[in-house]
Amino acid sequence: MQESLGSSVPGHRLDCGGKVACEVDQKREFEALLTPLLDTLYGAALRMTRHHDDAADLVQDTVVKGYRFFHRFERGTNFKAWMLRVMTNLFINQYRKAEKQGEHVELEEGEDVWIWAKAWEQAGNKINFDPAEYVLSKLGEATICAAIEALPAEFRVVVTLADIEELSYEEIAEAVQIPIGTVKSRLYRGRKQVQKLLWEYMQEGRAA
Amino acid sequence: MSTHTHPDSFTCQQAFQRLYEYLDRALGPEEEKLVRQHLAVCEDCVRHFHFEEQLLTTIRERCRTGRAPEPLRRKIAQLIEGL
Secondary structure (H helix, E strand, C coil): CCHHHCCCCHHHHHHCCCHHHHHHHHHHHHHHHHHHHHHHHHHHHHHCCCCCHHHHHHHHHHHHHHHHHHCCCCCCHHHHHHHHHHHHHHHHHHHHHHHHHCCCCCCCCCCCCCCCHHHHHHHCCHHHHHHHHHHCCCCCCHHHHHHHHCCCCHHHHHHHHHCCCCHHHHHHHHHHHCCHHHHHHHHHHHHHHHHHHHHHHEEEEEEE | CCCCCCCCCCCCCHHHHHHHHHHHHCCCCCHHHHHHHHHHHHHHHHHHHHHHHHHHHHHHHCCCCCCCCCHHHHHHHHHHCCC
């Protein structure tokens, strides 16, 4: 983990007029970068942990660990991706242990569901049918979050980082510490499962 | 799926296999060009690709509305002071 947080040596800290001054500067810099990110971090933590209390704990742990390794953060690079990497690492190492003690959920295998095709089928292939108009207005926040939260952890993390936080495949690979090919396959399967659930919720009239 | 062809482009199936990498802007320049060339001649694929893009945008926009609660913000401010 430590290696993955960047390799810059902490030498640059010596240029700001003594150790105490350096630490104060560093703290202010960290705080300035962190504050605009708190909603993002909390949202990601909520998607990962699925519980408000656990999300708050995860954000706090992320802040502590992020600060501890802040000297390794390469200035000018993407601080959001870096903090999400710290968070993902903590989530995988700590929170999944607890999840594993419960029932381990795997993604069920099955045919891919494409809402696009399902909607067309249901509309009887009418010429003027617009699946976007029919589907997208029905998908509210609660429905979408429920579908993402129903994913097993390893898929939920990848879908959250890609589809909500807009991290690149490379950034996700570094955060989760898996090869890019695995990022792509988990993202594909996670997205397909989300579509399948969204379609089911719509059919059950649960979507809103 | 229809089978429009462009002399140098992908078939519908080949384009569709690259749907997510295309939308995620993760294809290499050559493959991206081949997908683009296919989309230029295949209205069905354009409409489906556009739908998938809209679906992903909808998911992102509607699922990113959370705000860090005030007690957590206060705790973090205290936490940083104490670090």
